Amino acid sequence: MKPSPTRRSRRSRGIFAILAASALVVAACGSDDEADEPAPATDAPAATDAPAATDAPAATDAEVASDDETASERPALSDAYSEQIARSSGVEVDTSAFAAEPPYKIAAVVQGPINGWGTIFDAVMNDAFDQRSADIEELLYVPWEGVTENQVRGIDDAIAADMDAILLTSLSRAGLAAAVDRAADAGIPVVVCMAGVETDNYTVEVSRDIPLMGYESAKAVAEQMGGAGKVVLLHGIAGVDAAEFWRSGALEAFAEYPDVEIVTEQYGNWSAADAVNVMRTVIAQESEIDAVWVGGLEMGPSVIDAFGEAGRDVPFIGGTNPTNGFLRLALDGDLDFFVAPFPPGASQVCVDTVFDVLEGTPVPKYQDVIDLIDGVAPYSAAEAPEWFEPDFNDDFIGPVVAAPEVYTEAGFGN
16 A cells, blocks of 8 residues: 555645656557657547457456446447446446545656647646646656657656556557556556556546447448448558547447448548548549548548549548537538547546545546536537537637637647
8 A cells, every 4th residue: 555645755845847758768568560759640549559358357346336327328349448348337436545635746647749639638637737736746747759668657657756646548558558557556546538448457437438439420320321322431540549449339330231331441540631642542443432431530621622622522421539620611511420529628527537536536437528528429510510619720629628728828729
């Protein structure tokens, strides 16, 4: 058990002692061939390892199943992440063992501002921490920077520094599992935020149901097609967790409609330039396309542009993580679509949850932010005007959860 705060020596109290992350390393632990260069700029969260099934440990004796909270309404998707969510749903965590008196030492091991999604995540997270600055002695900030080992070392540094809690956006479910296990063994609570980890030894996950996002948005596409027709699937980066779990959910939905034909699956790397080139080729090869499903709608404007260049009507578009730019083009063009948001502003809820844990408040083992933030539920074109933000630029990803200046100061103003 960790020493109590009254016995542990503390450094002088300062507001946000932001520490540099560990130096970049050559090889990431998630896979042998993972590049050690930063990932290309995108507006979707990245990760580094393809999903793999795991025999995660059972819930600890600090976690008690709730009779009135179940995952019964959720489709029984077959991927490993969905199985983990099903295990965690309806479990309440007793956090009394982590209760401590402020000020706290907290580590934020996150994606970092490598794209619009990560930039908004950080801006909202820092604003939320700033609201509680009087309760913070030290904040260790560790960005991913394209190397999973940075996050591993960040967790190990947090353990060595005897931090009170870790907020983790794991960019590799498999690659971060052992480090989370080590934090749990050291008695440090880990709040997983907007990305899972391939162990049950984290304390709390505050996230969006990533496989379900793929399933629900693809099911909407299939139903819009009347259960029959030809659809193109456009994914993010091959092997990356978010891309592959969005894909797996989408494939399970389309499998329910035998008359829906997936004419091609392509990867656009969450890049506008790559996606438009991919779609130009697809459109030239396919004379009939009834719908396009996009796992990461920062590529949505590229889909719209490619059809426009070819002089063809834009078909129904469904997908995940809509940007302000996609909504603007779709609304201006009176296009029909269905989207499942993936809100970077959820970092605000994750910060609040860190403090709940440190104050000993019971928390759900798994909490979907769809139940906590307006504008996270999937929506259609008819509802989109409510969530388009004309005061922000095309790279902005909503919904808005913080003061406008938090976003404009981060570079998202018009």
